Amino acid sequence: MDTPGDKDKLRCAIDHVLAAEKSGEITPENVIYIVENINVAAIETTLWSIEWALAEVVNHPDVQGKIRGEIKDVLGDDEPITESNIGRLPYLQAVIKETLRLHCPIPLLVPHMNLEDAKLGGFAIPKGSKVVVNAWWLANNPELWEKPEEFRPERFLGEESSVDAAVGGKVDFRFLPFGMGRRSCPGIILALPILALIVGKLVRSFEMVPPPGVDKLDMSEKGGQFSLHIANHSVVAFHAISP
Numbered sequence: 001m002d003t004p005g006d007k008d009k010l011r012c013a014i015d016h017v018l019a020a021e022k023s024g025e026i027t028p029e030n031v032i033y034i035v036e037n038i039n040v041a042a043i044e045t046t047l048w049s050i051e052w053a054l055a056e057v058v059n060h061p062d063v064q065g066k067i068r069g070e071i072k073d074v075l076g077d078d079e080p081i082t083e084s085n086i087g088r089l090p091y092l093q094a095v096i097k098e099t100l101r102l103h104c105p106i107p108l109l110v111p112h113m114n115l116e117d118a119k120l121g122g123f124a125i126p127k128g129s130k131v132v133v134n135a136w137w138l139a140n141n142p143e144l145w146e147k148p149e150e151f152r153p154e155r156f157l158g159e160e161s162s163v164d165a166a167v168g169g170k171v172d173f174r175f176l177p178f179g180m181g182r183r184s185c186p187g188i189i190l191a192l193p194i195l196a197l198i199v200g201k202l203v204r205s206f207e208m209v210p211p212p213g214v215d216k217l218d219m220s221e222k223g224g225q226f227s228l229h230i231a232n233h234s235v236v237a238f239h240a241i242s243p
């Protein structure tokens with residue numbers, strides 16, 4: 001609970017933004033722009049990924065069963081899924097990676113500009129160019145992946161077991177859903193556990209199936225420069241699973 005004087009303390013990022021506005025460093029329009037940016041960068045990307053992951057597990061009951069089986073084997077019926085034990089659930093993590101590979105939520109990342117003249121792959125890139133990376137194609141190019149059009153989490157436990165969702169250190173340049181380097185996504189440390197927790201907890205508690213009369217959910221995509229999300233929302237039937 002706040003004690004007298006605490007209300008002026010900076011407690012989160014938004015407090016810093018509001019403090020900057022109060023001191024005249026930025027304008028109210030800047031505040032709206034920053035909040036809208038956070039909204040798209042953090043909330044919508046995570047939401048689109050959750051939608052893709054759930055739609056894929058509904059359309060792949062075998063994958064759903066394997067996630068459930070892994071959770072039961074590793075955590076039993078009672079131990080809750082938490083951020084600290086997700087590392088013991090490699091199949092669940094593979095499902096999240098495969099979702100981000102097949103449905104890269106920001107397919108062209110965010111445009112970057114080179115400050116100096118550069119050469120890449122034999123091409124001259126004059127300084128001040130707008131550089132766009134097609135992360136979706138890198139992750140779905142049949143010359144680089146085995147049957148990339150298939151949703152097959154097992155690839156990340158088999159032939160691609162060394163590939164991580166990473167933005168620094170050991171980065172595989174075929175798999176960049178969060179970009180890489182200095183301007184990569186700082187939210188990766190939140191997004192990956194959130195996705196695993198939501199998918200893991202739902203699959204553990206419910207069998208999720210298409211509604212009666214529907215064989216598969218509609219996976220049509222709606223994309224733009226900054227987004228790749230599911231085009232049409234579908235009804236999903238949740239059947240509670242008793243432990």
Ligand code: HEM
Binds near residue numbers: 041043183187
């Ligand atoms: C599945 C979820 C997410 C995906 C796929 C994603 C992806 C990305 C990508 C591709 C970029 C641009 C990287 C580049 O230009 O090279 C980015 C930037 C950014 N993301 Fe995320 N993101 C996700 C979740 C989040 C979350 C949860 C947050 C915050 C809590 C966040 C905050 C940001 C910010 C602030 C930037 C801009 C960084 C900069 O320009 O320096 N993102 N994200």
